[in-house]
Amino acid sequence: xxxxxxxxGAAGSQRPRSQQPRYQQPAKLxxxxxxxDYPLKGKTLSAIRNVSFQVDEGDICVLLGPSGCGKSTLLRxxxxxxxxxxxxxxxxxxxxxxxxxxxxxxxxxxxxxx
Numbered sequence: 778x779x780x781x782x783x784x785x786g787a788a789g790s791q792r793p794r795s796q797q798p799r800y801q802q803p804a805k806l807x808x809x810x811x812x813x814d815y816p817l818k819g820k821t822l823s824a825i826r827n828v829s830f831q832v833d834e835g836d837i838c839v840l841l842g843p844s845g846c847g848k849s850t851l852l853r854x855x856x857x858x859x860x861x862x863x864x865x866x867x868x869x870x871x872x873x874x875x876x877x878x879x880x881x882x883x884x885x886x887x888x889x890x891x
Contacts, residue, residue: 803870804831806838806855811864813850824850827864849885856882 813825825847832838840848853859855866857876866873868880 802834804867805834805836805869806832807865807867808851808855809865809867811851811854811861811866813847813854813859813862829864852882856880858882 808831809829811825811828812823815822815824828847828851830838840851842848850859854861855868855873857873857880861873868877
């Protein structure tokens with residue numbers, strides 16, 4: 778959330794906090810028109826199609842969906858572990874083009890310990 782502006786004026790002339798304008802800050806994470814396609818037996822499998830959302834600083838975001846719908850694929854792209862086929866991912870005003878020290882990922886399966 779951005780900082781709220783304070784209005785000056787006579788007592789009682791201020792708008793309620795919920796109606797006061799906020800400074801516009803860029804989102805912490807912006808996912809814009811992201812798609813991911815995989816070749817499969819001469820055809821194309823669309824793992825993710827045209828996904829867009831943004832997460833502001835301090836917000837909590839949940840990816841929810843059935844098994845195989847592309848949640849982990851999208852997380853890998855945000856982490857920079859998979860390239861984006863189309864669209865863009867912006868983190869802290871910078872395009873995600875590979876892994877970075879400013880983010881991490883905990884995998885669902887720990888294959889190194891099996």
